[in-house]
Amino acid sequence: MGDNKRGREKQADDEERRQQEREVEEARSRADEAEPLRDDPTGQLGDLDEALENHAYPSTTNELVERYGGYDVETQNGEASLEEVFASTDDQTYYSADDVRSRVLGLIHR
Template sequence: MIGPDDERTRELGVEFGPLARELEEHQYPATSDELAERYGDAVLGLPNGEQTLRELFELVPDERFESAADARVAIFNTVGDRAIGRKGYSDRTPPALGEREEWPHESF
């Protein structure tokens, strides 16, 4: 169960768990290699499995981060579509047969 201190551990389809706080508290600037050395065994939860920070940062060696936000962006970019649950899925329902959609499809 997620406690009050762990409220923001899931972001853009990635479950950071305790790594969220560790990245926030880390001293920056830092490189991907330094973060992988320190937190590499941290497991990131994805809709389609799990991956360690070390595995992700092997794809971006020697990248420099000025902040925890920069490190998270690198993680999001590296996990790519693995952070997407069902590809091509939309919870939007198409208009019923005969109903007009909100916007016109004609080009002017």
């Protein structure tokens, strides 16, 4: 293929087509991946988020479980109650809703 206008246009068209094919293939290969975490964790725990925002701090794990243990949070394997999420942890003190949220998200490996 010579270096002329028609040849350059064909090369550009071919490259554009190949790029589109690569993007489609990448999208297909990533379709089964879990959604990434959002940069802002606020709102990721459903109804529990609002309850945590309105809770008085400091508070302990045991106090939170006693009050909100029945709230369900979404995990990689479905849903679990806050009580189930905290079951494997020791009692610790939290100073804000963000502290609790970070701990819960860490425990459910989101």
